[in-house]
Amino acid sequence: MEDHSILDWISVLGPILFSWPLVIAVVLIFFYRPLFDLLEKFSSNNIQKAKIGPFEIEESEQAYVESLKLLLTSLVTKNEFNYLKQLNTDQAATPYDNVADLKSGLERLSHLEFVKVKTAMDQLPSAGDLEQHVELTEKGKKYLALRDNLVTNQSSSQDQDDSASG
Secondary structure, three states: OOOOHHHHHHHHHHHHHOOOHHHHHHHHHHHHHHHHHHHHHHHHOOOEEEEOOEEEEEOHHHHHHHHHHHHHHHHHHHHHHHHHHHOOOOOOOOOOOOOOHHHHEEEEHHHHHOOEEEEOHOOOOOOOEEHHHHOOOHHHHHHHHHHHEEEEEEHHEEEEEEEOOO
């Protein structure tokens, strides 16, 4: 049997004991609860900023709002949006005359389930009242309310930001 010195053991076990994975494992074992509590607090509450030592983390709702606004305003075309708004009014009749654009727009809105078509698109007269042939669904009403609410809230918050910075 060979006589192993302490230095031989250190040279073999040293890299294992002081390796990064082991150091990370030890840190996680000792600091698991504080780190977990911090992450839980940050994710469960609607915290906008968190400061950990010299580091500051900021969560921006503005990016989410902008994304939602983009999605809601881009979902339907301008003409389709106008059809939805016209159907959502309390007016007795909403006249139309451009049948080609109207048919394609109403078909798309029907596929999105925002409107319910009462008359087959190929039998749609060249002019008339929109309410006689199409009905706004609850989903369409919810879309209009959501879009109006988001766009209104966004523009009012931008006005407040502009007046505060001005």
